[in-house]
Amino acid sequence: MDLDQLRIFARVAELGSFTQAADQLGIAKGRVSQVVQRLEAQVGARLLQRTTRRVRLTPDGEQFLERGQELIADADQLQAMFQPAASGLRGRLRIDLPNSLARDLVIPRLPEFLAAHPLLELGISTTDRRVDLVQEGFDCVLRVGPLVDAELVARPLGMMKMRNVASPAYLRANGTPKTLADLARHRIVHYAPKLGVQGAGWEYQEEGGAVRVHPMRSAIVVNGTDAYQAACLAGLGLIQAPAHGTQRLVDAGLLVDVMPHLTAAPMPVSLLYPHRRQLAPRVKAVLNWLTQVVEPYLGEPGPATVESRPT
Template identity: 70%
Template sequence: MDLHALRIFCRVAALGSFTQAAQQLGLTKSRVSAAVQRLEVQLGTRLLQRTTRQVRLTSDGQQFLARCEALLADAEQLQAMFQPAANGLRGRLRIDLPHALARDLIIPRLPEFLAAHPLLQIGISTSDQRVDPVQDGFDCVLRIGTLASTELIARPLGAMAMCNLASPAYLAAHGTPRCLADLDRHSLVHYAGTLGLQGAGWEYRDGAQNRVHPMRCSLVVNGTDAYQAACLAGLGLIQAPLRGAQHLLDQGRLVAVLPEFTPAPMPVALLYPHRRQLAPRVAACLNWMAGVLAPQLDASP
């Protein structure tokens, strides 16, 4: 059975679209459609139900998909067993990373990983918005923050210490808060995946409890660069990972406030779709990224 055709089928099934699968695989839509049709003829059954609006797996297609994914993972492991060690791994990797971590930590160290595995092709998406690894075709994603209930496999890496920040100009204009009650006279820049005020407030730990003090919010952003820029511009207080703000604190461009009322450390984890066998190239990438990030993280809370 043609492994390339199986990979095409799996991508179409995951995306529910021949067009999107073709775009991700770098193929024409007609070639993708023909590969799936050949599989169906070979198997003697319809795998996908096609309509003008969507593509769905048939019951046979659902059974075939599960076996197909396991077969592809086994085939990749089998191939890797007999490749000369000097050649490293081969194949394509698609990874989604938070923008700041990609820029500051992962990409600067990427040459060493590619030097060890020169036959790999890596695609990196940098976004502060959460993606669906299965739907969007990623081998793994790096997540910062509390994980929602998911069928993905999570590999916890540690946590990032948090801090509260303001610009000197903002503090000169509005005063420095000394207690939670003082926050009633201040403004918060809110970070949210969607541009709404849901969840806005000053987060802090009270013993083992996480609490939120309501605050006035005049600006909502959905990206880490915009969040930091808003604070530097004096638009309000923010709560952010200390690692990403330390250079600004050292330069005096930002000031830490209310250190006794900081949020709980933010967990960091690698996530990947459930597989019976993890492809060697994915396992190698996960291990490498974990090693790169470990010195930058605290133990999980």
């Protein structure tokens, strides 16, 4: 057996699918099946249990995968030790980023990172949904909000400060709210991961730290961050959004801060990656670089908060 065979087997095991593994690796499904069959013949044990719906590891397969992943990580580190420093990292990486963080913070800084590592190939997903890191083959994800993936390793980066904004046209037409009571005459743009979800409201944090939600009317519900911001710019209502993503619009006079004393609770920002004893050097490098890029825009790490707010 060789490392390429181990990598193919590991991807099948992680995804639970020959087809998905073949798609992500860019090889034919038939080759993936042949590699797994060859490995099983070499070790003299069945490593995967195949059903019509799912591919699962056998007990022998679980032991084989654990040791195989260690060998792959060791090989990656060994290779990196003897690469000329000028050549930088090499290989492929797949990362998922919140749309606004990718647009405003990460992608503008990518040229300098890739210039230092010209042999590295990055696949970047920007989506407002929560991807399955393992099933979809990501090496790491940058996540905003509370963490629910207990099987993953998390690196807390800090807390994302929120602000309340509205368009000048909206405020001219409806007035500027000063208190919670004033919100009865206003509308909010409601963000919900799934359309049809009710419960629009104004979130704010009391002096003691307790988080409250003041019910409000909404004229529109959106499930994407770009639409959320566009609706506010169009004068469709107030929004509560990350400070970093709206700063340039406030500076340009396209949005205006309102009720700064009644802002939503900051949201935790974390980097997540699979729970492995060792990480490939390229993954470690990207994790460290993302930390350096994002941390300066965040406050100190704190408790998790509301899960469904846009980022």
